[in-house]
Amino acid sequence: MTIKDIARECGVGISTVSRVLNNRPDVSEEVRKKVLAAVEANGYIPNNSARDLVRSRSDAIGVLVRGTGNLFFSDMLKTISAEIDRYGYDMVLRFLRTDDDEVKAGAILEREKKLRGLLFLGGRFNYTPAEMSLIGVPYVCCSYTNSFGTLRESDFSSVSIDDFKTAYEAVSFLISAGHRRIAAFFDACNDHSISELRYDGYCAALEENGISVDPALVVQTGGFEMEDGYNGMKKLIESGAEFTAAFVVSDMMAIAAMKALRDCGKRVPEDCSVIAIDGLKLSEFTSPTLTAMVQPGAEIAQESVRILMDMVENGSEGVHLRPQAYLRTGGSVCRR
Amino acid sequence: MTIKDIARECGVGISTVSRVLNNRPDVSEEVRKKVLAAVEANGYIPNNSARDLVRSRSDAIGVLVRGTGNLFFSDMLKTISAEIDRYGYDMVLRFLRTDDDEVKAGAILEREKKLRGLLFLGGRFNYTPAEMSLIGVPYVCCSYTNSFGTLRESDFSSVSIDDFKTAYEAVSFLISAGHRRIAAFFDACNDHSISELRYDGYCAALEENGISVDPALVVQTGGFEMEDGYNGMKKLIESGAEFTAAFVVSDMMAIAAMKALRDCGKRVPEDCSVIAIDGLKLSEFTSPTLTAMVQPGAEIAQESVRILMDMVENGSEGVHLRPQAYLRTGGSVCRR
DNA sequence: CTGAAAGCGCTAACAC
């Protein structure tokens, strides 16, 4: 069943059918009805490949996902998918392994599929103009920034919370609750990425309050998995370090860290308060409820797609949005 | 940059380039090298649309995801994506809203994208041959079955735990631990779907042990969200019903139910034991650790893809796998 | 082993 069959059945030319299919105005109402009826009756569905080939582009957006253990990303992905759909585009999705390079993968995907735009859900923070020249379509960095790179602001878009500031606020909250011995858990403090920015925010909050950073309280877990959070906390406790609160880089790791605390006979928040960044719905169902800086995931996802579509369809310049994370008070932090 | 440019640059015909690109054996080693070099040098990437058009098929598998609030599915999706990739195919993904029909969506996707096969991640349990005739390629039902439908076994594949049996085993475990007043939480008991099967397993386990099913202990939450689990448990407690254990249809809802118990001043497991089906990694980090029947998610995902590829590439008949769920003992169940 | 040529199904000029 091709466009030709429909044309023959209706006794019209194929371009007329094409016009109807593409909602062109220059078709008589009568013919339009007839064609639509035939399409419906035959269950005809246009061949996407042929369409893309002749237009030498698709109506598809590539989505490259990094860091898939992350529940936060799973949620955003659904929103992103729905938004792309709403704009009438297809989503071409790729999950990246940790050792894949998202830029190379994006460049290949773009050409193979003749994509109109790329959305990176998580990625490196240090792109250079040279490497990004591989990419020939608009792209947006979703939930991360180019803090350690050299990209021109107008050449790309990004939507992300301010990692430094959000960490700063989280730790400031602990300090304002009377805590001074505050442990911290990151992937790695010098990863030129999210952990480094949040670590800097942690340090800034401490120093601004006259508390010096104690390296013995900073744990580099080497990963973002729950096990990493659990083992990190366990190790810290066993080290005999003294602390009354913990700032954890992500909710999932914080949940695991709370588990480690309890397994070691410590109460949350009485013996150790815990705060994290993400604010998953899940974290409202832990005991105690996790106090967290909430990333507005739906907003980040929606805005990312909106901005990307604006670049794709109107050739707009890059835009950089920093939606505000906000504090959600739970039961995992108490006054000291 | 098209195949023509490469051909010209190498001074060969385009069909020769095509042969090299498709790993055909009938090309001289010398020419192959030259072509590959030119491809590399120019960063040439074949146009997928043109390829799919002429072959009138893609090398793509459609994945339709139902019930996206489910962390279990998020995990499986990653495995499915990786597996499809491993077989050298593309994945075309669609998230379905609850009111979308996965069969219709699948049929449209199949024709638009000229898919080779379809993988439904969750779906209705009551397909009929008539409606499935819309689908013209092999398909596999991943993590659900056709228990309430009339499909011929050979016409499709499915990979899923035995819902009835798994629920039966979970409840039997509670009974063997001395519990007799066992509450149960489902979406709806007569949904002709997963909840109904698990409800039947619950009833069977009770009755086999001479315990009659008390409708006052069966909660129909009306959904699979965490809120549903939380509210369901709260309602049950407020009803004044007496029970010493709870069987919950999914981990996420069980986590929420445990929260409700604690919020009502009840201890898990001392006042109420809890068991669920799913066995997420997350549930090993709750306090207490959730006792659960573990669905082997990675196995289900891998086998689903393997079976589908076998149908696609070798025209194999439908296969129905029932991987065994196993008990993971946590701290949420105690003897009575 | 290699090249020429015929489409795959569709869109977009271009005529009528």
Next chain:
DNA sequence: GTGTTAGCGCTTTCAG
């Protein structure tokens, strides 16, 4: 308004 026609980039006979 509508039909005719020329490709889009590639794979695949079919000759050589």
